[in-house]
Amino acid sequence: MIDIKTIRDDPQRIKDAARLKNVACDVDHLVEVDARRRAIQQELDALRTKSREGGQQIALCRNPKSDWHKRAVENGRSAEDIKTESDRIQQELNEVKVRIKPLEEEDRTVNEEFDGLMLTVPQPAAAEVPEGKDDTENIELRTVGDIPDFDFELKDHVTLGADLDIIDIERGVKLAGSRNYILKGDGALLHQAVLRLAQDMMIARGFVPMSVPVLVREEVMTGTGYFPTGRDQAYLCERDEKALVGTAEVPLTAYHSDEILNENQLPLKYCAMSTCFRREAGAAGKDTTGLYRIHLFDKVEQVIVCRNDEELSKKFHAEILQNAEDVLRALELPYRVVNVCTGDLGQGQVQKFDIETWMPSRDSYGETHSASRFYEFQARRLMLRYRDAGKKVRYCHTLNNTVIASPRILIPLLELHQNADGTVTIPESLRKYMNKDRIQPPAA
RNA sequence: GGAGAGGUGGCUGAGCGGCUGAAAGCAACGGUUUGCUAAACCGUCGUACUGGGUCACACCGGUACCGGGGGUUCGAAUCCCCCCCUCUCCGCCA
Secondary structure, three states, rough: OHHHHHHHHHHHHHHHHHHHHHOOOOOOHOOOOOOOOHHHHHHHHHHHHHHHHHHHHHHHHHOOOHHHHHHHHOOOOOOHHHHHHHHHHHHHHHHHHHHHHHOOOOOOOOHHHHHHHHHOOOOOOOOOOOOOOOOOOEEEEEEEOOOOOOOOOOHHHHHHHOOOOEEEHHHHHHOOOOOOEEOOOOHHHHHHHHHHHHHHHHHHOOEEOOOOOEEEHHHHHHHHHOOOHHHHHOOOOOHHHHHEOOHHHHHHHHHOOOEEEEHHOOOOOEEEEEEOOOOOOOOOOOOOOOOOOOOEEEEEEEEEEEOOOHHHHHHHHHHHHHHHHHHHHOOOOOOOEEEEHHHOOOOOOOEEEEOOOOOOOOOEEEEEEEEOOOOHHHHHHHOOOEEEEOOOEOEEEEEEEEEEEEOOOHHHHHOOOOOOOOEOOOOHHHHHOOOOOHHHHHOO
């Protein structure tokens, strides 16, 4: 969410941001509704003041022990007279009440409309974000690690998974429908090993590990910016008015919502391993093979909550990006870092760097990580604040990035570490979690 | 799922129809005192929206908020209804 004052002052800035991000937002209408909302509030405030003051006067009239009442009697007013005044005021306030009622109704509807519109306002991208219409115009910043040459014919992860008996897509689909899978034996172990490695690396860097709810209230989804716009991407448990999260970013970022932290508590660095649920609505027919685009996966996510300071945000953005790159290096996987253009940025993101890991079966880099910073966009929605040195209440800045998401990461991991004899070498960093250095085909 | 108790400011906790946005204590912050620390004393100390004010702060005013939503009333933290949440006991259970 953006400060309404800055929208009032410079609506064009938001219009430009919406155009660049390809986000629908009727800024003119919002500004109109805001004006109406303020006018109603002022009128209502005046009426309520009158009502309160009158009510207090009635209290004085009816209380013979009040100073006002004693003085009135001393000044020669009769009890009858005072009672008449009290009744007169009450009559008057009855009329005020009649005027307040419909105004309150209008106030409610206007505010609802206002709140709804505010939720559609995009966070303007940082000035240094490249302009572009969609992901085809993202800019490659650097490639790290060499794409290896193989002197034998590579199997894709689906074939490898079947031959090694570690991935069973067919039965996953039987149980749960399309875009589901089952990991088995060393496949299940490798999946957990990757997550464990990622988590251990984050703990070593001072991130507090958390175990968080994955079925959350809708406010939490709204607060982090996934609702209302992305509502159709989430699995809903409507009976309980809750949603399954698509990432642990949601509960981690909302952890301190509705709180006012002390500045000396910041920055907060959290990580969580959680299951992630994604409907992938609108992606029918896209990435249909294998483990790339699936409805359920596990991920270690990192979140930083820091002071309201753009330079600090940038600094931490670089830090969380580095954390993810270090994990890929530990997994001995080649990747590239991409500077995401305006058109491919989410509503709330100021800037985003994706990491794409080389995937032989796709003959391209595929997105495995996404590092974003939000400034106060999420914090405003979540009422996530802190008191600064001058005792002023300010909104925090939030950032997040993937540490590792599996099984998607198993695609490059299996495909790039396979050997001519059909085995897969387990990278050094994972061996302690697997107690082996190689995945072998099952004995015939 | 059944029975009971309860939700008030950062925390504890009073208030139970009107001068209460809310006592008191703790914590925090500023100051005095002090060789340092501690103690003592004085002061400050909720949030949101909004009007005025300022280059911007400061500052001055209004309204709302005592779990959420509705109702009664001239007036609700206080009375009534619905919902949510927490705790205790019982049942069930990974």
